Each structure stands twice: as C-alpha cells, then as structure tokens.
Amino acid sequence: MPSIRDVAKKAGVGIGTVSRTLNGSGYVSEETRKKIYSIMEEMNYNPGSTLRTSSGRKTGLVGVIVPSLEHPFFARMMRCIEFELSRHDYKCIACNTIDIMNRQIEFMDMLEKKAVDGLIACVDPVPGFTGRNGKAIVSMDRYWSGDVPLIRSDHEQGGRTAAEIFLRDGCRKVIQFYGGLDRKKSANIRHEVMEQVLRENGCEVISVNMEWDAMSYAYNKNIILKYWDIIRDTDGCMTNDIGALSCLAVARKMGLAIPEQFKIIGYDGTEITNLTYPELSVVEQDCPALAKECVDAVLQLIQNKEPESMLRIVPIHWRERGTT
Numbered sequence: 191m192p193s194i195r196d197v198a199k200k201a202g203v204g205i206g207t208v209s210r211t212l213n214g215s216g217y218v219s220e221e222t223r224k225k226i227y228s229i230m231e232e233m234n235y236n237p238g239s240t241l242r243t244s245s246g247r248k249t250g251l252v253g254v255i256v257p258s259l260e261h262p263f264f265a266r267m268m269r270c271i272e273f274e275l276s277r278h279d280y281k282c283i284a285c286n287t288i289d290i291m292n293r294q295i296e297f298m299d300m301l302e303k304k305a306v307d308g309l310i311a312c313v314d315p316v317p318g319f320t321g322r323n324g325k326a327i328v329s330m331d332r333y334w335s336g337d338v339p340l341i342r343s344d345h346e347q348g349g350r351t352a353a354e355i356f357l358r359d360g361c362r363k364v365i366q367f368y369g370g371l372d373r374k375k376s377a378n379i380r381h382e383v384m385e386q387v388l389r390e391n392g393c394e395v396i397s398v399n400m401e402w403d404a405m406s407y408a409y410n411k412n413i414i415l416k417y418w419d420i421i422r423d424t425d426g427c428m429t430n431d432i433g434a435l436s437c438l439a440v441a442r443k444m445g446l447a448i449p450e451q452f453k454i455i456g457y458d459g460t461e462i463t464n465l466t467y468p469e470l471s472v473v474e475q476d477c478p479a480l481a482k483e484c485v486d487a488v489l490q491l492i493q494n495k496e497p498e499s500m501l502r503i504v505p506i507h508w509r510e511r512g513t514t
Contacts, residue, residue: 192233194209194235194250197226197230197235200233201222201226201229203226204251205281206249208226209304209305211223211226211227249305249307250279250280251282251305252280252281252282252308252485253285253297253306254271254284255287255294255297255310256285256286257312257405258287258288258405259284259286261405261432262432262458263430263477266477267312267330267477270477270478270480270481271481271484272284273481274478278485280307280489282310283306285297294311294316295316301325307492308327308489308491309327310329311327311328311330311334312330312331314332315332315335319335320335322334322337322338326491327491328341328484328491329341330342330480331377337500338500339491339501340502341483341487341502341504342480343475343503343504343506344504345377345379345380345383348380348473348506349384349385350384351508353385356388356393356426356428357391357393359426359449359514360425361393361426361453363423364384364388364424364428365396365398365421365427365428366381366396366427366429367398368397368398368400369399369400380457381397396420396424398413400413407432410429410430411439413436414433415440418440421441425452425453426454426455427452427453428456429456431458431459431462431463434456435456435462435470437454438454438466438513448468449468449513449514453471454470454471454513454514455470455473455514457472458472459472463511468513470511470512470513471512471513471514473508473509474506475504480504483504
C-alpha cells in the first residue's frame with residue numbers, strides 16, 4: 191500500500207505539502223494541488239486512513255523552533271537535530287521567532303492540525319500554555335510545563351567550571367553578561383552558580399542583564415563597547431560565544447594583554463571560537479548529545495510512550511585555549 195511519503199516523493203514535494211493538501215490547511219498552489227491528487231489517483235492512494243481521519247498515521251515531520259538561525263549555537267543545534275531526525279527517517283520544519291510575529295502560534299497550530307507529528311522548542315512557551323494535552327512537545331533550555339520534557343546542558347557544572355578557572359587564574363573582579371533573570375530559561379543557571387562560587391571565594395562579580403532575544407553580532411559588540419569603562423576595571427569576563435569574541439576584539443584594540451591582564455571565557459563553544467587569535471577558552475555545550483536527547487524524547491511522545499524522564503541533563507566540556 192502506498193504511503194504519504196511515496197506520494198510526496200513521486201510529486202517531488204515535501205510530506206508537509208501533501209499533508210496540507212489533504213487537510214486543506216496552509217498554502218499549496220493550485221498546480222501542485224492538482225498534481226498531488228493526480229498522483230494519489232494514479233497510485234491508488236487512499237487518504238482516508240491518514241491525516242484526514244486522524245487515524246494515527248504520521249507525517250514524518252517534526253517542527254523545530256529556535257530564536258534565531260543566525261546565532262551560531264542555534265544554527266548548530268538545528269543541524270544536529272536535523273541529522274538526528276534523519277537517522278529515524280524523519281524530517282524537520284524549522285523556524286526562527288525573532289522579528290517574526292506569531293511563528294510559535296503557527297507551529298502549535300500545525301501540531302494541532304497534525305501537519306507535524308511533534309515539536310522541539312528552543313524558545314519560550316506560547317502565551318497561555320498550560321500543558322501539552324497529549325501532543326508531542328519537547329523543550330530545550332526553557333521550562334514549558336510539568337508534562338513537557340526539558341532537555342538542557344548541565345549549567346550548574348558549566349557555571350562552576352567557569353568560576354573555578356577564574357579563581358585558578360587569580361581573578362578578583364569578574365564581569366558576566368546574561369539574558370534576563372527568568373528561571374524558565376534554565377541557561378541562566380550557569381550565571382547564578384558562577385556568581386555564587388566566585389563570591390564565596392572573595393571575588394567580586396558584576397552581572398549585566400542583556401535583552402534575551404538580542405542575539406545579533408552587532409548587539410553583542412555594542413554591549414561590550416557600552417560597558418567598556420566597567421570591563422577594563424575587571425580581570426575576567428564570561429558570556430556567550432558572540433559576546434566573548436566581541437570582548438576579545440575590543441580588549442585587544444584597547445591594548446589589554448590576553449590572557450595576562452584579562453581572561454575571557456565563552457559559553458557555548460561553537461566553531462566560531464576557533465577563528466580568533468588567541469582562540470577562545472570555552473565551556474562547550476554538547477550539541478550532538480543535546481539533539482539526540484531532544485529527538486529521542488519527541489519520538490517517544492509521538493509513539494505515545496511515557497517519557498523516561500521529564501528532565502534530561504547533558505554534561506558540558508571545558509576547552510582550555512588561549513584566553514585563560
């Protein structure tokens with residue numbers, strides 16, 4: 191018996207296009223719609239047992255929502271998630287939410303209408319979200335609700351590692367840049383832990399709150415320039431990869447010796463941290479392992495299996511390079 195994938199392959203379109211045609215939801219050109227129905231008739235494909243009747247057949251699609259595909263960490267996560275899904279014969283539909291209104295709501299609507307089988311969300315929950323209600327939803331680094339599996343790095347370990355490196359190197363005044371104080375964003379745990387460990391050991395900590403969704407290269411560089419008068423009186427800095435690279439560039443321009451006078455730690459450890467001299471020392475998040483946990487969790491939910499755990503924590507890795 192032919193499947194929706196067979197129809198999509200012969201029509202030269204994605205499974206989602208066939209799904210939208212069957213459901214009458216979303217845009218499909220008239221030419222493509224006629225082609226799909228012609229191929230369905232040719233293959234004797236009966237859609238009555240698929241999406242139209244919600245009989246449990248799957249689309250083979252998972253939606254993945256990230257704040258920004260330009261951000262190196264989320265670009266890498268998307269690549270790893272797509273690879274991991276492909277290993278299970280799934281494809282992903284991706285979107286980023288910065289500067290694009292209602293994308294999260296649109297993807298939730300796609301899940302409701304069974305145009306996708308599940309969602310992996312690396313963003314905050316939609317307003318008014320109270321639970322997944324049997325839908326396959328997995329969150330990374332954001333708390334959605336008690337019944338949504340949360341996948342995250344061991345940010346306690348990451349914050350503690352950064353603090354121990356600063357203390358090892360004799361730092362007495364450290365600045366860190368972070369995105370908001372919302373506890374729903376578990377990534378902020380690293381900043382809380384680092385600050386606590388440093389203060390317990392007599393090191394002064396200055397914490398600068400950035401806009402959470404301001405992930406552009408220009409924004410991060412402008413923040414470093416804005417706070418340079420404060421930064422130059424410190425001897426260590428920890429922030430995301432983009433911010434750390436900006437800090438390194440400005441510090442060298444201002445004549446600070448790295449790492450002799452000023453230590454810099456990037457948090458994420460994406461490929462861009464290898465492109466400078468000196469290369470950035472980083473707390474690296476294990477994107478392949480995070481992606482595997484996200485995909486394993488969402489596929490369990492798609493198969494109507496109870497999650498093995500509602501919280502999955504992936505270890506971080508310390509990469510000592512030239513800025514510490």
